[in-house]
Amino acid sequence: MTSDTPSRDNPAPHEPQSYEWDPRAPEVLDNQIAAYDALRARCPVAHSEQMGWSLLRHDDVLRAATQTRTFSAVVSKHVAVPNGMDPPEHTVYRTIVDRYFTQEVVDAFEPACRAIAADLIAALPRDKPADIVNDLAEPFALQVQSAYLGWPERLREPLREWTLSNRRATASGDRAATAAVAEQFDGYITGLLDERRAMGDAAPDDLTTRLMKEQVDGRVLNDGELVSILRNWTVGELSTISAAAGIVVDHLAEHPDVQSLMRAKAGSPATLDDAVDEILRIHPPLISNRRVVAEPTQIGGRQFEPGERLTILWASANRDEDVFGDPNEFRLDRPREDNLLYGAGIHACPGAPLARLELRMLTQELLAATGTITPDRGATSQYASYPASGFAELSVILGSVTEG
Template sequence: MTDHLPTDEVAPAVVRAVDVASSSQDGRAGPPADWNPRGPRVRRDAVAAYDEMRSRCPVARGPDGTWTLFSHADVVRTAMDPVSFSNAVSRHLQIPNGLDGTTHTAYRAVVDRYFTPERMADLEPAIHDVARRLVEGLDVPGPIDAVHLGARFAVQAQSTWLGWPAELEPHLLRWVHDNQAATRSREPSRTAEVAERFTAIVRSLTDARREAGEDGPADVTAELVRDRVDGRPLTDEEIVSILRNWTGGDLGSMALCAGVVLTYLADHHDLQARVRSGVSDHELDAVLDEILRIDDPFVANRRVTTRAVTLGGRQVLAGEQVVLNWTAANRDPQTFGDPDEFDPVTHASDNLVWGTGAHVCPGRPLATMELRALTRAVLDATTAIGPDLCRPRERALPPSGGFTVAPLLLR
């Protein structure tokens, strides 16, 4: 649902970039790779590997010629320079995150209308009801997988917001799982299949609302079908792209966020007790942002250079792909000191969990509200959240972050 998060369209664009980035302008082979972003070291412990790369080689060339930026300064510089670093990195239409300049501005204005403070305030009671009902169905005391809980909540919350029927839940949960697996596979045929499946779901809903006209439901999906950009109606392709960005990006991301946040609270009893004792929404949001900074599940976004640039003393040619590693940037000791130190107030201004620059996440108000609602519901229904020592946690494999399995015990 955001400019900031990876979607099912990542893998095809990476494949496309290989031909551009693996050679120099005179046709000769480029320099040797500095690292392998999907190699065994990264697969064993991605966060530690990113930390090591930031200290050893903060601008690193991968085996496909793609450059990865690990330092906070380089990531911010790139995100804040849309002239030198274009977002048009995918072969697919991506609204608004794959657009640049005035075109991005026009579509971003459309998207931003759905996340105003007034609209979020109106939606918040319904989202809290979704979280409360879901948590009431859990066995307390008993075990949970925080990632699976987050995925179920994300589907139900998004369906409530968009006006989608409850019977879609198993199909969307399956799609989240298949989409993550396809992205990891880097196989264009798999990513294309899951993208087509999502398009079919969306079009069945938008077609029904278009056919119903004024007799149809008055929900966000129907509103989007009637919306306009630059004075003209949105096309079907544009509507699908926006809904893919909102829903495709958010469902998996909310599951990852829930896994990271609930696991961190389970491991840090003093912080859990502090939140349980009563904090304002503003204070809780700061806590959530800082937890996600320390273990950022939103690993990276891509740009492509429009001209030759120098980053970290290294020459990057025009047309080469650059990856902004948010996870590494959010743990840069040059900005945050000890990256594992929990200090939400001091670190807030430099926190990049939701991105920065023109493409900062437009859906941050909704995503934060959802995560706050789920966290409060779990804490309200329990006296303690602890690690499940009988079941191992499983970290997500690149290019994802966070956990794929996060077992916890509710008491």
């Protein structure tokens, strides 16, 4: 692979404006963030068979995320409510979804969320290696997701296995495998919906039961719509929250100065939220989303025509040096709107208030229950591979709280 421009902003007209790359190359899978940094330095857009055209820079990603007439979110023949819809259809369903993530609804979940975090952290070993991925990040995501939606405990392990299967199928690019995994999830959820309907008025008054009563065009949501909404919430919770939890713990262990700052500010929700957001800008927990070009347009010096597939790489855009300077520098004075952690435009993550609450509860409880958090130098951390982010393996030492 060769550089396509002599500089970022002044490409030579006789040289190509794109760059072929392999998202499944070992060096990319070993450290996605570093690979995207290197790719972004070489070209504005990059092409691969798996991802189509990848957008790497902050301004291009922001444009693709916010200009819905030019960049369509309808990327699949399968229904995806509402993240795979464009206006005006998107507006109708997004209005419904937003009701489940209001600040009032999210705040009511705080005691249950804090209790889940505290119980998991209390069970972790002190002063010896703790397995953060398997014993904290993944079970935390599973338990808070189930509790928020009112799902039974018996679904936790199947959903954990499903998340792993979904990652493997997505990474393989095997459409048959992806379809089989989707069908498996549909079976879990339709079974749950059938149970609720059979219970009638005795069904629990939780968010899932409430969602089943929502209407569009004078009719209740059908199973396809319900499953799509719940799948979207579940993938976001189980994959992104578990990745984010591991990333935050790793950053605290590797950066004592940031850990000290967050311990001092643990009682300030706003400061803690900003600190977590900044950690997750440095190491994004969500890699990408897809779009399809709907109108002729130019990006990075290349002409794009309707129907061309795009991948917007949040994990690259949120580290763009033109916006953030040194992308690895932790700073709390950055404009919040520059951070694309939760996306942008009409498709910005509706669950952002819930995600911030969950990560704040986890961080507060972890800091309160430990005297120190340090790296486990006797273990080798392993980054997660696409489509996941964060860590596949992570071990740290949680120091006991000392008296006085």
